[in-house]
Amino acid sequence: xxxxxxxxxxxxxxxxxxxxxxxxxxxxxxxxxxxxxxxxxxxxxxxxxxxxxxxxxxxxxxxxxxxxxxxxxxxxxxxxxxxxxxxxxxxxxxxxxxxxxxxxxxxxxxxxxxxxxxxxxxxxxxxxxxxxxxxxxxxxxxxxxxxxxxxxxxxxxxxxxxxxxxxxxxxxxxxxxxxxxxxxxxxxxxxxxxxxxxxxxxxxxxxxxxxxxxxxxxxxxxxxxxxxxxxxxxxxxxxxxxxxxxxxxxxxxxxxxxxxxxxxxxxxxxxxxxxxxxxxxxxxxxxxxxxxxxxxxxxxxxxxxxxxxxxxxxxxxxxxxxxxxxxxxxxxxxxxxxxxxxxxx
Amino acid sequence: xxxxxxxxxxxxxxxxxxxxxxxxxxxxxxxxxxxxxxxxxxxxxxxxxxxxxxxxxxxxxxxxxxxxxxxxxxxxxxxxxxxxxxxxxxxxxxxxxxxxxxxxxxxxxxxxxxxxxxxxxxxxxxxxxxxxxxxxxxxxxxxxxxxxxxxxxxxxxxxxxxxxxxxxxxxxxxxxxxxxxxxxxxxxxxxxxxxxxxxxxxxxxxxxxxxxxxxxxxxxxxxxxxxxxxxxxxxxxxxxxxxxxxxxxxxxxxxxxxxxxxxxxxxxxxxxxxxxxxxxxxxxxxxxxxxxxxxxxxxxxxxxxxxxxxxxxxxxxxxxxxxxxxxxxxxxx
Numbered sequence: 001x002x003x004x005x006x007x008x009x010x011x012x013x014x015x016x017x018x019x020x021x022x023x024x025x026x027x028x029x030x031x032x033x034x035x036x037x038x039x040x041x042x043x044x045x046x047x048x049x050x051x052x053x054x055x056x057x058x059x060x061x062x063x064x065x066x067x068x069x070x071x072x073x074x075x076x077x078x079x080x081x082x083x084x085x086x087x088x089x090x091x092x093x094x095x096x097x098x099x100x101x102x103x104x105x106x107x108x109x110x111x112x113x114x115x116x117x118x119x120x121x122x123x124x125x126x127x128x129x130x131x132x133x134x135x136x137x138x139x140x141x142x143x144x145x146x147x148x149x150x151x152x153x154x155x156x157x158x159x160x161x162x163x164x165x166x167x168x169x170x171x172x173x174x175x176x177x178x179x180x181x182x183x184x185x186x187x188x189x190x191x192x193x194x195x196x197x198x199x200x201x202x203x204x205x206x207x208x209x210x211x212x213x214x215x216x217x218x219x220x221x222x223x224x225x226x227x228x229x230x231x232x233x234x235x236x237x238x239x240x241x242x243x244x245x246x247x248x249x250x251x252x253x254x255x256x257x258x259x260x261x262x263x264x265x266x267x268x269x270x271x272x273x274x275x276x277x278x279x280x281x282x283x284x285x286x287x288x289x290x291x292x293x294x295x296x297x298x299x300x301x302x303x304x305x306x307x308x309x310x311x312x313x314x315x316x317x318x319x320x321x322x323x324x325x326x327x328x329x330x331x332x333x334x335x336x337x338x339x340x341x342x343x344x345x
Numbered sequence: 346x347x348x349x350x351x352x353x354x355x356x357x358x359x360x361x362x363x364x365x366x367x368x369x370x371x372x373x374x375x376x377x378x379x380x381x382x383x384x385x386x387x388x389x390x391x392x393x394x395x396x397x398x399x400x401x402x403x404x405x406x407x408x409x410x411x412x413x414x415x416x417x418x419x420x421x422x423x424x425x426x427x428x429x430x431x432x433x434x435x436x437x438x439x440x441x442x443x444x445x446x447x448x449x450x451x452x453x454x455x456x457x458x459x460x461x462x463x464x465x466x467x468x469x470x471x472x473x474x475x476x477x478x479x480x481x482x483x484x485x486x487x488x489x490x491x492x493x494x495x496x497x498x499x500x501x502x503x504x505x506x507x508x509x510x511x512x513x514x515x516x517x518x519x520x521x522x523x524x525x526x527x528x529x530x531x532x533x534x535x536x537x538x539x540x541x542x543x544x545x546x547x548x549x550x551x552x553x554x555x556x557x558x559x560x561x562x563x564x565x566x567x568x569x570x571x572x573x574x575x576x577x578x579x580x581x582x583x584x585x586x587x588x589x590x591x592x593x594x595x596x597x598x599x600x601x602x603x604x605x606x607x608x609x610x611x612x613x614x615x616x617x618x619x620x621x622x623x624x625x626x627x628x629x630x631x632x633x634x635x636x637x638x639x640x641x642x643x644x645x646x647x648x649x650x651x652x653x654x655x656x657x658x659x660x661x662x663x664x665x666x667x668x669x670x671x672x673x674x675x676x677x678x
Contacts, residue, residue: 052540170629200390201567205611205625212622227540230570234613234623257615271545273570274616275609277593285549286542288496289510342615 006078007189007221008041008064009090013073015056015063019294029294033059035245037073038320041189043086046215046222048236048253050229050268054290056245057225058113061191064223065108066101070094077104077189106136109182113194115174119166125152125177126162132184151180154217156210172203179210183218191223196231208235229272233257238326241265244301245293247320251327258341261329263306266339282340300332308333350420351378352561353402353446353529358415358429360397360406369633371397371410373585376660379529384555384562386576386593388569388608392630394585395565399531402563403448404428404438419445444474447522451534453514457506464490464502467521474525489520492557494550512543516550523554531563536571548574569612573597581605584641585633587660591667601669603646640670648673 015034018027034056041047051057062068064075076090096104109132112118119128129151130144139147149159155176166174175195182190192211196204212235214220226232232239233253240250241264249262260266270284286305291297297304303313312332320330331337360372372394379385389395400406402417417428419441431438450456458466467486468479475482483502490498493516506514515535522530532551536544548571555562564575572579573593580590581604589602600606610624628645640646643653652672660670 052542172629200630201569201608202390202611202626203629205623206627208613209623209625229541230613230615233615234617254618267542269615271541272615273544273548273568273574275569275573275597275612275614276616277573277597279573279616283545283549285546289512289543290540 005042006040006076006090007043008039008078008223009074009076010037010039010041010060010064011074011076013037013039013060013063013075014071015059015068016071032245032293032296034063034070035293035296037242037245037247039240039247039250041221041223042238043078043188044219044221045237046224046235048232048239049223049225049242050227050232050239051242052227052268052290054244054293055242056293057227057242058193060242061110061193061223061225064093065105065110065191066093066096067110077108079104079107102136105132106185107187108189108191109185109187111175111178111182111190111192111195114198115171115178116198118178119174121166124163124165125157125169128166128177129162129180129184132181136185138185147184148180151183152177154183154214155180156206170203171199172206175199175203175207176210179207179214183214186218187220189221189223191225193225194227195224197226197228204231211235229269241268244290244296246301246330247328248302248331249327249329251324251329255324255327258343259324259327260339260341261323261327261334261337262302262331263308263337263339264302265329266341267305269342270340284340300330308337349380352381352420353563354378354416354418354420355398355402356416356418358398358401358417359413360394360401360410361413362410364409367634370585370637371633372401373637375415375582375585375587377580377587377590379561379563381528381561382555382559383577384564384575386572386579387563387565387582388567388572388579389582390567390630392584392633393582395582396533398582399448399533399563399565402428402529403442403446403531404431404433405442406433421445440474443470443527444525445527446529446531447525447527448531448533449515449518449522449535451537453511453518454506456518457514459506461505462502463504463506463509463517467517467524470521471524486520486524489524490517493517493520493523493554494546495520510543512539512546515539515543515547519547519550519554523558523560526558527560529561529563531565533565534567535564537566537568544571551575569597569608570614581608584631584637586641586670588642588671589667589669590660591664595664595667599664599667601663601667601674602642602671603648603673604642605669607645640672 016030019029021028049057063070075093078090079087126148129148133144196207236253238252239256240247243264249265267284267286270281299315300313300318303309318330318332323329323334355377358375362369387395412429419426464486468482471482487498495501536547576593579596580587583604589605607626639655640653640658643649658670658672660668663669663674
């Protein structure tokens, strides 16, 4: 793969949250929410980032946009030069100055999970959608309003919604408003953080279809963060699986689901209930809960719940390495295990 | 739904909420029955009335809600009790609730008392319904914690709810619900707040308990995948009514109602490989305050006909054991 295809290249990203205790609020421990994540996002693709609660997927997304300051690591983003061609050198988001950051925000936007708390109830829909333009000092007031109406049309809302307030809308419609706001600056990269998990089933489908249409229409690149494997499989070109602050496996969607190389991916897939009473999978029941990221297990973080664990897994951290064509996993036994994947029909 | 005498039979149940904004018809004429040892899956989106139906069966409808019509018949050995006619705070319903019918909720934290130890809460539930000594109740509570797969049950007994993970709390809730060996367990979205690997554990546990305790289950969820894995029979609810009911295989392989079909088309499935576009159901669920005219689904239905907007289709058989409320499946409308 030539590096020009990369829109975003995240290297060794870490985000630790201090645990403070006592009168002096001394730091007694670190929650290693994101603990060395490498992730490359290609221009125009949808990269799914999947994992259970507490695995660090949301923190990863927020750290990439510097909505939360990374503890360490690099987040290289390929901007555009004045002629609109991709820049040769990539900009490190982590060390960007406030001025650079403001420009970068035109390119990188986010859609939040909760359509209720992410919209200001005192602003009209038009104001919400046009706010990014206002902050960036783009366009005149009336141009911004016209742009807001145009964006509402693009996400399937009508122009007369523009003067209303968020409380007048259902969850699905609010999520459309959030999407319109994310698109206001014509970004290249959109981090979608659980964009449909707060919505009812029938509304989820509307929003997923909308996201796919908008991607085609505006040439967007998505980092799609979700816990729902079925949704991630449906929308993603490639999928990364996260566990306790680390990426444990990454591959093209078909490859990952058909030929998983990490035991956690296998277990996660087998746990998903499938809407077909005759669809038989071998259920691999994982014992116990996800361990605490304050004090993760030694060696491979997954070993206490892994049914294939050997002695080496308890002591040595497995390297995140290529295990196939465009397929990466961190498992000592990736080459010898034959794991259960979904059969493609 | 099986030849056995139903354990519980709900007939033409209507639960309305009288609010300042008008009357919300949360449950608007619902009929179903659950036979002993069967699991009935109740599917629907938010606001369809599935939780209110469950609360009505538990005798837990509070003002401004009111059961305005219908019967909820609980069959006992010698008599039949109509739960809908009992005083929600009376002695009789309290003898049924927790004892014959138990319930588990989506968020265990809201149903466990945070200031009491897990074990003591289970002991209290046992002592409320059984005349046994505290020591014996304690032993039974520890056994129950072990039965629901909680490791180190004696230690967990002494812990407070906040010291348990979400999955463990849900197990403790299930232990409490099973403490009096209920004949009917109502589970309202019991796995929705859990991660998939933990959800799989809890579903497995509930299936095992069903075998061991011979309990009938009313399983409420919005997740068709969970329904496929848990239910024997399924009812699909929309706007306070049942729009389709059938055994689980029948409903997944031969769905009849356009809403059921729409739901199935809207979920991406791990079993699909093609880049199929999801068939979303257009529009939104109408307000429950609105006066119903004709079929409640007609405004969103891709097949709506003239008759659908004026006449109520009612739930009628389309095949043995399979009913749908839709004019598309009538010989001559």
